[in-house]
Structure formats: structure tokens, C-alpha cells
């Protein structure tokens with residue numbers, strides 16, 4: 001296993017549409033191991049493969065709270081098969097947009113079809129944080145970021161800030177301390 005660097009905006013790779021995984025083989029398994037190591041180290045509760053520069057439709061997640069045992073979840077080739085009409089608003093953050101949080105409104109519940117780590121087809125119905133996190137990460141593999149769901153004015157401000165930091169050659173990796181991990185959706 002190896003920890004990988006997390007891509008930060010305005011890295012254009014974050015806008016790529018990731019390709020489906022053809023077969024859940026040893027290379028995908030190794031990718032998943034690296035993703036978990038990177039995600040736990042960040043720390044974040046979710047990660048899409050493209051966030052470490054791999055344009056494949058793979059998502060890792062662990063929504064266990066600090067004092068709970070780890071609960072790693074893997075979603076390969078995830079697809080939203082149903083979304084509730086009812087919406088929910090949640091303050092989101094993203095490991096690729098460090099230290100920026102904004103409220104995003106999305107369907108309150110979703111059903112998602114995916115392959116598990118063994119390549120077996122699964123479907124889950126999610127609500128609450130799991131529904132938000134799944135939608136956030138599925139956005140990532142489609143090249144969409146959570147700031148695409150907020151006002152253009154706010155989005156332009158965030159992009160400007162990160163573009164400036166990039167020009168100055170600053171590493172924008174955040175030094176997380178007090179904020180709750182729930183914010184860092186991934």
C-alpha cells in the first residue's frame with residue numbers, strides 16, 4: 001500500500017469523466033488499498049480514484065465515527081438508479097478543495113447500483129450522510145465538483161483563490177485540526 005497525493009483544484013484532471021472498471025482484478029484491489037490509505041491519512045470519509053489521478057470509477061468510503069470501529073466501503077462502477085424527490089441540505093467539503101465548506105442541496109435519498117470489492121453486483125438505498133457522500137463521490141467520477149452546485153459567484157471566488165495559490169506555488173493541502181470529519185466528504 002502507498003499513500004498518494006490528492007489532486008487539488010484547479011487541477012484539470014478533476015474534470016475528467018472516469019472510465020468504468022472492466023474487471024475487478026489485482027490492480028483494482030491495489031488501487032483500493034492505496035485509496036483507503038490516502039483517505040484515512042487525509043483524513044476524509046470518502047475518496048474517488050480520480051482524486052489521486054486515476055480516472056476509474058472506484059470510490060472508497062468510511063462513515064464510522066472516531067470512536068467506532070472502521071467500516072470501509074467500496075463502490076465500483078456506481079450508478080444512481082433512483083433519487084428521492086425530497087431534498088436535503090448539507091454542508092459539504094472536499095479533499096480536493098481544502099478548507100472550503102458550503103451548503104449543497106441534493107436528493108435526500110438515493111438507490112445506488114455498484115460492484116463490491118469481490119466484483120459482485122449490489123444495490124443499496126442510502127439516506128443522510130451516506131446519500132450525500134455517495135452523490136458527492138459519484139459526481140467526482142463524472143468530473144463534477146460540489147462547488148458546481150453552489151452559486152457561480154461563490155464558485156468563481158473559490159476558483160480564483162486556488163488559482164492564485166497555485167501560481168504562488170503554494171501547497172494548498174490543508175492542516176486539518178478542529179473541524180469535524182463529516183465536513184470533509186472527500
Ligand SMILES: [Zn+2]
Pocket residue numbers: 093094095096136140185186
Ligand atoms: Zn470531493
